[in-house]
Amino acid sequence: MTTAAPATRSIAVTNPATGEVLAQFDTQGPAEIETCIRTAQEAARQLRATGYATRAAWMRRAADLLEADREEVARAVVTEMGKTIVQARAEVTKSARTMRFYADHAEEFLADQPLAAPERVGAGQALTKYQPLGVVLAVMPWNYPIWQAMRFAAPALMAGNAGVLKHASNVPQSALYLDSLFTRGGFPPGSFSSLLIGSGAVASIIADPRIAAVTLTGSEGAGRSVGEHAGRAIKKTVLELGGSDPFLVMPGADLEKAAKTAVAARMNNNGQSCIAGKRFIVHTDVYDEFAALFARKIAALSVGDPLQETTDIGPLATLSGRDELAGQVDDAVTHGARVLAKAATPAEGTGWYYPPTLLENVGPDSRLFLEEAFGPVAVLYRAADEQEAVALANGTPFGLSSAVWTNDDDQARRIVDALEAGAVFVNGMSVSYPELPFGGVRDSGYGRELGAAGIREFCNLKTVWIG
Incomplete structure (x- = not known):
């Protein structure tokens, strides 16, 4: 049986815009964790036995429910975490779209793959299946609680798996939803369950033999811890950790558009995004002009109540x-850093606000x-040439992720190949689709x-060989 610390009333919803505690929840103890995992295991058996069409119908119905609940969820x-209401609604909509995307394409993505020439491996038929x-x-994590x-x-x-979610402790409402x-x-009970537990309970859950794999999005430290415990248990992991994404601007780029996009890339979600552009590396030939445009746009941002439709930036979580x-x-x-721009924030003591700031x-x-x-x-960096820009980006x-702005196709290809990142966006900002x-x-x-x-x-990924 999985063990964990006894339940305590320690999970709170605290409004970052006011510091007010809005609700509190009990953490769950060993008996509740055991029930959750046992129910998930049974659900996984049922899901494995269902067809894609059935799972897709359930997924589309859940997407419809999420969209119907959009305003309440947003x-x-x-x-819970202070993002603006406009961005919260967009997060719900994007989540529902993703649910429908996998409902539409899961069967295609996981279709059996026959080997074109099975005789090469001495078989009458050979294939792989998922x-x-x-x-x-x-x-x-808390920064995109639904997405x-x-x-x-x-x-x-x-795919036919069941999921158990340990969400960040400051977003219990999202977890319970x-x-x-x-x-x-329409999914069987236990197909996807949330546990209100502290981080100290995670290691014992990973060790439970009924848990087949682990995925984490979070800090580098959290990733090392989860990876270590999963490695001891010989379990598959996917880790999406921190980022300090470069945003390169080269001569010939549309500087007005690049500066406007740079603000969106950095300030989205109140700046609390792992794939936000964070280091703006600008060729010296266009540095001064870009810096002036960027600074002016940052200084003009509206910081305040995240429930107001016109607010650009809310509080930190x-x-x-x-x-x-x-x-x-x-x-x-x-x-020795220099502040080039700083937006105005609400009066001291009215929330966990930090002014949008540009440094060089x-x-x-x-x-x-x-x-x-x-x-x-x-943060702005000046690069003498393309080579220095790439070195700073990889430094x-x-x-x-990463982004590069250039109208030189050859340069774009060189930089795409040279950047050490999971993604490169050319003349755009890093976004997940x-x-x-x-x-x-x-x-x-x-x-x-x-x-x-x-x-x-x-x-x-199962290999099947038929003589």
Whole structure:
């Protein structure tokens, strides 16, 4: 039986815009964890026995329910982690679209693959097939409470797996909503369940032999811990960890469009996105013009109540996150960084706000040079040429996503090949799409979510040889 700490009343919903505690929930103990895993195991058996058409019908019905609940869910997300109401609604819509995408394409992505010339392996027929692993544990973060969970849940369930979600402790409302959504759509009870538990309970759940695999989106430290425990248990993992994504701007690029996109790339989700552009590396020939455009647009951002339709930037999700970001910026300034722009914020004491800020001259002795900044802070770097720009881009331990702005097709191809990242966006910003694989390299993790690759991650690729 899985063990964990006794239940305590320790999970709270705290509104980041006010600091007010809105609700509290009991954490779940060993008996509830055991029931959850046992029910998930039974659901996995049932899902494996159903056809794609049945699972797709359930998934589409769950997507319809999510869309019908959009306003309620969006407002709950805002009060839990502070993103703007406009972006919260978009997150719900994107999640429902992803559910329908996998309902439409799972059978195609997981179809048997016959070997074209089986006689080469001495067979009359040879093929590979994808089959579900069983129960998969998902450890998910707070920054996209619905989307992060859904980009695992939709493909996992359509593949015939069951999912157990350990969500971030500051978004229990989102976790509890997801706990019931798929059952409401028609999936067997236990197909996707949420556990309100602390991080200390995760290791024992990973060790449970009924858990077949683990996926985590979170910090580098959390990834190392989960990877270590899963490795001891010899279980498959997918880790999507931090990023310090470069955004390169080369001569000839549309600077007005690049600057406008740079603001969106950095400030989306109040700057709390793993694939946000964080380091803006600009060729010296266009540096001054781009910096002026970028600074002006950042200074004009509206910071305030995230429930207001016109707000651009809300509060950070946690007080500790705001303090961490403030410490990184203060350290950079102490070491010689210069503040080029800073937007206005609400009055002191009205929430966990941090002003959207643009810095330059951040040197290698500053924390911001290598650390991920998780909030509305952008850093400008001047590059003498293409080679220096690429070297700066690759000069961190991370490798999640990246972007490059150039109108030179040959240069674009060279930079795409040279950047050490899981994705490169040319003349655009890094965005996750259900149609495209998503994931990183180096300290940004391994494995892929989304696309065909994402649904195959938690399947057994079985070889079949028929004489």
